[in-house]
Amino acid sequence: MRRWTARFSLLVLAIGLVCAVMPDVVAPLDPYDQDLLVRLLPPAWVEGGNPMHLLGTDHLGRDLLSCIVHGARVTLFVAVLAVLGAALVGIAAGLAAGHYGGRVDSVIMRLADVQLAFPVVLLVIVVAAVLGPSILNLVAILALSGWPRFARIVRGSVLTVRELGYVEAGRAAGSSDMMLMLRHILPNVASPIIVYASFELARMILLEATMSFLGLGVQPPTPTWGGMINDGRGYLHLSLGASLLPGLAIALTILACNLLGDDLRDALDPRMDLETR
Numbered sequence: 041m042r043r044w045t046a047r048f049s050l051l052v053l054a055i056g057l058v059c060a061v062m063p064d065v066v067a068p069l070d071p072y073d074q075d076l077l078v079r080l081l082p083p084a085w086v087e088g089g090n091p092m093h094l095l096g097t098d099h100l101g102r103d104l105l106s107c108i109v110h111g112a113r114v115t116l117f118v119a120v121l122a123v124l125g126a127a128l129v130g131i132a133a134g135l136a137a138g139h140y141g142g143r144v145d146s147v148i149m150r151l152a153d154v155q156l157a158f159p160v161v162l163l164v165i166v167v168a169a170v171l172g173p174s175i176l177n178l179v180a181i182l183a184l185s186g187w188p189r190f191a192r193i194v195r196g197s198v199l200t201v202r203e204l205g206y207v208e209a210g211r212a213a214g215s216s217d218m219m220l221m222l223r224h225i226l227p228n229v230a231s232p233i234i235v236y237a238s239f240e241l242a243r244m245i246l247l248e249a250t251m252s253f254l255g256l257g258v259q260p261p262t263p264t265w266g267g268m269i270n271d272g273r274g275y276l277h278l279s280l281g282a283s284l285l286p287g288l289a290i291a292l293t294i295l296a297c298n299l300l301g302d303d304l305r306d307a308l309d310p311r312m313d314l315e316t317r
Contacts, residue, residue, distance in 0.1 A: 046303040052296035059112035067106035068094070071263050075101035080279040098268070098282045099275050107263040108289050114264045115293075118179055118257070119244035123237055125183030130190020131233065135221045137191065138198025149195070152188035160185040160247060161254075168256045178257050182244055193236050197229035231308040238301035242294040249290050265290050 041047060059066050069092075079101040082089045089096065095104040137148040160182075167181045201207060202225060210224045251257035252266030260267060265286040272282025 043303055045299045049296040049300035049303070052292055053300070056112050056116055056293055056296075059109045060116040061113075063110045063113050067103075067109040068092075069103040069106045071102055071106040071110045072261055073102065077101065080275060080282070082279065083281060095285055096279065096281050098271060098279075102263075104268075104281060104285055107268055108265070108286055111263040111265045111268060111286065112289070114175070114252075114258050114262060115245055115248050115266075115290075118175060118182065118248045119241055121179045122182035122186060122244045122248075123241050125179065126186030126240065127190050127233065127237060129183065130187035131194050131226070133187065134191040134194025135198060135226065138195040139202055139217065139221050139225065145195070148191065152191050155184070155188045158185075161250065164251055164256055165254075173256050173259055175258055178248065178251060182247055185247075186240055186244070189240065190233070190236065193232055194229060197232055198225055201225055201228050235301055235305045235308060238297050238304055242297035242301075245290065245294055245297070 075097075078090060078093065078097050079099055081093050081097040083096045084091050084094050086096075093103050093105070095108070098104055098107065133148050133152070137145040163185065164178070164181050167177055171177050206228075207220060207224050210220050215223070248257060249264070249266035249269070252264040253270045255267075255270070257266065258264050268286040269283045272279065272284075272286075275282055
């Protein structure tokens, strides 16, 4: 908290969390209300703006601020669930691969290599074509695309700690493999997992926006940041804010996640603490 980057990141993420949890309280208007008489209005502080629409309106006359606030719910909901799903699968796979080694390690890592060989966008297109675009399908496919990275990070950390004294002591005391992994190994490899999760959250936000932009994510009329960029790109010559403002929301959120990840890495790394001393 002594770093301004950490305070900035937490402030941005806190605002996004409030918008995602209580969009009806934060948003000034209903994002589904359309009024073609006030379509493509500029922000209120620009000539021709309307104080009722602080950030202007889109091509259907919907309030941009309200759409951005409600879009935070979808984007953060999908991104957080995808990271949690990828982390659960990846941590379990990485613990098993690093602890048991041998064939278990080879099978899990080869599955991870196969998964990483598939482009995420192509995978989402295939799933959307077969199952149809929906929030649950999007969360599932994004989580499926992220577990190999968690598994690789956890496996590498487990390989460095599984032969340390406290793990050997637990093994000598008769602890089962499950107890060794959950009680002795996992808490001591949690730091890189937490740091990587913050970076993965940024990646998931960008992927969700990409899928919504392509029409493969959450479907209209539900407002999403990526969908708003796609809707506004045909009217850039009339209203730049319709695409620019949701793009800035995406950029700020991703920047906050990345800055927080950097600060967490420094805070959780004991070597950094020794260097500062």
